[in-house]
Amino acid sequence: MHYKHSGKALYIQLEGEIDHHTTKGLKEKIARAFEPTDCRQMIFDLSRVTFMDSSGIGMIIGRYKNAQERGGTVAITGMNPGIERIFQISGLAKIINSYASVEDAEKALGESVQ
């Protein structure tokens, strides 16, 4: 996992396979990256993620709640068709917006990321 923060946004790039086993460590890493900052938004780049099951969906829901507590939200970018399918089926698509690229997410979030 790679991350950076800029303005009010935490950018998180995930890679490889996201399941119950790998989300355990990811949750801790994201918390350590998010908590000390005053970021409100989390922008996930999933373009290097090759597999994700419902544990990944749960992990994103948890981070969405963390962002909401600060008046922000979560944006998902770079999903492959397999991940897009579980994103839709799980109902996550109803609460979290997804974009083709990080740049598109930034445009949509506008001033709230600055």
Add this chain to the structure above:
Amino acid sequence: MNEIETNRPEANRHDNKISISMESKSQNEFLARTIVAAFIAPIDPDINDLTDIKTAISEAVTNAVIHGYKNGEGQIELTMTLKNGELHVIVTDYGVGISNISKAREPMFTTLAEIDHAGMGFTVMEKFMDTVTVTSDLGKGTTVEMYKKLTKDL
């Protein structure tokens, strides 16, 4: 002769069956879905089917690890059968069992209190596989049986 060869039903040429017993450990979620992908590889499945199957197996094994054995010790049996182009998967644990199966299968129902647990495991299995059957005995364990007809990648 060649004509006879090509007319022979392709589907059952790859009929096969394997059974694996693995410890209830979260790293075996990856192993289980990798094994199923290798198991069906000879029939060159459609990429969407492959992703669906890997995801469903990952959900079933994860359920066994976190619900069946509550992240403790135990054994998970995985049996895969390929017959006439249809995959049949059985995932069995000998853990705590499920008291109310229909409740457990409801979307977003979970017995875990964590904020980041989706409760979508059975919903995903049902969406990605053709049929999903769950049998469970309290204190004895749970068996999840799934079928999916495979379409060949063209």
